[in-house]
Amino acid sequence: MLKTPDWEMMIVFYFFLGGVAGGAYFTAAIADNFGGPRDRQVVRVGYLLSLPLILLCGLLLIADLGVPARFLNMLWVFKFWDPMSIGAWGLGVFGAFSFVSSVLAFSDSAQMASLRRKLSLVGTIFGFFLASYTGVLVSNTALPFWGDARLMGALFLASAASTGMAAISLLLFLMGEPAGEGWGKVKRADRYSMIIELVILAVFLGLLGSAAAPIVAGSFAPLFWGGLVAAGLLVPLAMEFLGPRAKAASVVSAVLVLAGGFVLRYVILMSIQT
Amino acid sequence: MARTLAMFTDTSLCIGCRACQVACKQWNELPMEQPEWTGTYQNHAHFTDKTYRLVRFIEKSEQKGDLAWLLMSDVCKHCGEAGCLEACPTGAIYRTDYGTVNINQDVCNGCRYCVSSCPFGVVAFNHDTGTASKCTFCNDRIHNGLGPACAKACPTDSIQFGFRDELVAKAKNRVEKLKGMGLKNARLYGADPGDFLGGLNAFFLLLDKPGTYNLPDKPKLPQRNVFVDSVLSIGSALAVGFGAMVAFRERGQRKGGDTDA
Numbered sequence: 001m002l003k004t005p006d007w008e009m010m011i012v013f014y015f016f017l018g019g020v021a022g023g024a025y026f027t028a029a030i031a032d033n034f035g036g037p038r039d040r041q042v043v044r045v046g047y048l049l050s051l052p053l054i055l056l057c058g059l060l061l062i063a064d065l066g067v068p069a070r071f072l073n074m075l076w077v078f079k080f081w082d083p084m085s086i087g088a089w090g091l092g093v094f095g096a097f098s099f100v101s102s103v104l105a106f107s108d109s110a111q112m113a114s115l116r117r118k119l120s121l122v123g124t125i126f127g128f129f130l131a132s133y134t135g136v137l138v139s140n141t142a143l144p145f146w147g148d149a150r151l152m153g154a155l156f157l158a159s160a161a162s163t164g165m166a167a168i169s170l171l172l173f174l175m176g177e178p179a180g181e182g183w184g185k186v187k188r189a190d191r192y193s194m195i196i197e198l199v200i201l202a203v204f205l206g207l208l209g210s211a212a213a214p215i216v217a218g219s220f221a222p223l224f225w226g227g228l229v230a231a232g233l234l235v236p237l238a239m240e241f242l243g244p245r246a247k248a249a250s251v252v253s254a255v256l257v258l259a260g261g262f263v264l265r266y267v268i269l270m271s272i273q274t
Numbered sequence: 275m276a277r278t279l280a281m282f283t284d285t286s287l288c289i290g291c292r293a294c295q296v297a298c299k300q301w302n303e304l305p306m307e308q309p310e311w312t313g314t315y316q317n318h319a320h321f322t323d324k325t326y327r328l329v330r331f332i333e334k335s336e337q338k339g340d341l342a343w344l345l346m347s348d349v350c351k352h353c354g355e356a357g358c359l360e361a362c363p364t365g366a367i368y369r370t371d372y373g374t375v376n377i378n379q380d381v382c383n384g385c386r387y388c389v390s391s392c393p394f395g396v397v398a399f400n401h402d403t404g405t406a407s408k409c410t411f412c413n414d415r416i417h418n419g420l421g422p423a424c425a426k427a428c429p430t431d432s433i434q435f436g437f438r439d440e441l442v443a444k445a446k447n448r449v450e451k452l453k454g455m456g457l458k459n460a461r462l463y464g465a466d467p468g469d470f471l472g473g474l475n476a477f478f479l480l481l482d483k484p485g486t487y488n489l490p491d492k493p494k495l496p497q498r499n500v501f502v503d504s505v506l507s508i509g510s511a512l513a514v515g516f517g518a519m520v521a522f523r524e525r526g527q528r529k530g531g532d533t534d535a
Contacts, residue, residue: 001320001488002395005386027518036524066384066404073364073383081500084387085363128515132507139503141390142357142496150499153507161514185521192517200510 002143004273007064014060015134015265016163018091019156020258021053022131023164025098027189029120029127035185042182045171046164047101047120050127054095057130061091083137090129097123131160138268145272148211151204152268158197162233163261165190166254173251187250191240194257198233214271224267232260278373279416280438281349281425281476282445285487286452286460287432288345290315290329295347297427298327301412323400326350326409327424334486346478346487347433349424350375350396350409351464354472357496358408361391366405373438373475374411382406393471393493411476438475442466445479457481463489471495 028046031039062071075092079085101123104116135156138146146152169186205212215224236253243249298304304324312319316331332344352374359367359375366381367388377388377397382405388397389406397408412422420426421435428434434441442465452460459482464474470492484491 003320003389003392003398005390006399007386026515030515030518031522034519034524035522039522042522064385066386066399066401066406067382070364070381070383073366073381074385077363077365079360079363081497082361082363083500084361084385088363124515128507128511132511136500136503136507137387138390140497140500141361141387142393142493143390146390147496147499150503151506151510153503154510157507157510158514161518165518189518189521192521193514196510196513196517 004143005141006273007269008273010060010064012262012266012269014057014064015156015269016262017053017060018057018130018134019160019261019265020163020167021050021057021098022094022127022129022157023160023162023193024053024168025050025094025101025120025127025164026124026131027161027165027168027186028101029117029124030189031182031185032120033117035182038180039182039185041172041175041180042168042186044105045168045175047098047105049167049171050098051095051102054091054098054130058091058095061088083133083140087133087137090126090133094123094126094130097126128157131164132157143272145208145211145214146268148208149204150207151200155197155200155204155264158193158200159261159264161193162190162197163258165193166257166261170251170254170258173247173254187240190254190257191237194233194237198237201229201233215267218271220267220271223263227263228260228267231256232263233257236260276371278438278475279411280352280373280436280441281411281422282434282436282441282479283347283349283476284432284434284445284448284479285344285346286448286457286479286481287430288329288347289430289432290331290345291429292329293427293429294424294433295325295327295329297423298409299325301415301423302326302410321348321350321396321398321408323398323402323407326407330487332487334482342482344481344486346480347424347428348487349476350411351394351471351477352409352411352475353393354467354475355495356471357391357393358388358397358406360495360497361387363387370411370413372411372416374413374416375475376410376413377406377408379403379405379407391496393490393496409476442477445477448479452479452481459483 024046028043031042062068074088104112132153135153139149139152141147172183236256239249239253307324309317314331328348330346330348334342356375366378384404386399397406400407425433425435449460463480464477467473
């Protein structure tokens with residue numbers, strides 16, 4: 001009889017918020033490097049959103065330890081093949097990039113902007129890392145379903161992108177700057193991410209087959225199919241493509257995507273641990 | 275590195291007295307737990323942070339309606355390639371000079387990744403100390419010339435302690451002897467390093483298929499897919515990143531040929 005690690009709500013929140021932080025950062029970095037002056041708000045919001053989330057992530061991780069005061073013990077060892085080990089390092093390094101990018105996002109000088117763009121290209125790698133390593137972490141355990149899911153990291157990354165972009169889009173709306181072209185671009189990028197996420201999710205379930213039973217059947221199935229597949233992906237996509245062009249529709253769709261991302265982590269973590 | 279030590283548990287000799295379970299509790303100062311009704315004589319149902327040795331009482335139905343009673347004193351396998359050790363991010367889980375796997379209680383910070391990485395469900399989280407715990411192979415005893423408490427207490431030599439190479443040779447002879455006595459399903463579990471997990475330093479002689487004892491046939495190292503999973507994640511990053519690039523690209527600034535449709 002195998003044992004589950006009792007990673008419960010704090011880790012569900014960590015997986016979700018880490019994804020949003022990574023997704024927001026790499027979205028901002030891509031907008032920074034490939035977008036134009038009209039995307040400046042996207043860039044700022046993305047960088048500045050990632051920073052507090054990473055701090056929160058660090059606190060959640062430490063609080064969830066059996067002996068929180070020993071969290072530094074993870075940083076005396078570096079095992080490149082161990083997701084838990086490089087995860088702790090990756091979170092720290094990503095936090096540093098997020099901090100520098102956030103500070104530089106306030107500067108109007110062209111030199112600083114150029115430095116910020118170059119740094120963000122490296123930071124993006126760590127953003128992608130934070131967005132996906134949590135999936136690779138659970139898919140390399142001895143437990144059924146988790147250990148069988150080869151695309152767990154890929155799925156978490158696509159979900160991190162869609163939720164990170166939804167979070168930026170929501171913040172832009174709340175800041176009262178939804179009309180800018182940047183907002184439209186974030187929403188377009190979010191649509192692409194959701195489509196990629198749907199495709200990966202379909203292959204993920206196909207590869208798992210009956211091993212996916214903990215989420216596709218049983219007591220977690222309604223939440224998975226209703227909360228993630230329908231409300232978190234299909235409805236927002238349908239609203240984006242077919243729905244009214246009203247701003248309110250975009251807000252509802254962003255909220256649904258965020259809730260779906262949370263549900264994804266929740267069902268994956270909790271379904272085999274209860 | 276010193277010569278590898280091992281424990282050989284010969285289930286054909288086990289009488290289910292649980293002296294090993296009690297000796298383990300006493301030596302390691304493990305507190306009692308509430309007994310559970312498991313449907314058999316077995317108690318407890320699983321390894322816990324307070325139960326490192328556990329006698330399994332397996333009732334197997336035979337064709338003639340008889341019941342075969344299989345007894346097995348189970349313990350941490352001290353795997354040659356240990357999932358818990360690979361998973362540990364603090365270095366708390368280490369391999370001793372004798373080849374056994376131990377958890378340094380002063381270093382473990384309770385992340386619990388090892389708990390989910392044990393292919394046998396051995397490692398358990400101790401909520402009192404906030405750390406992971408499991409059989410230590412009586413690390414304090416073996417470093418002072420004594421065998422593990424369980425092996426010492428076993429009245430039938432079902433649990434034997436010694437150098438691994440000697441015990442494996444002994445175990446192989448024992449299997450042949452049992453087969454000669456008509457126990458056709460007798461086999462070793464984890465004795466050969468080539469079978470799985472680099473060989474178990476606590477290996478077993480079973481009288482039936484591993485599945486009958488709720489043991490996995492060919493357990494695998496949980497970390498074997500880190501590379502593949504990472505490459506697939508990078509693929510996902512490229513797809514998502516490309517999508518975002520297309521969405522944010524400034525058409526007016528593109529060089530040549532790019533017309534705004």
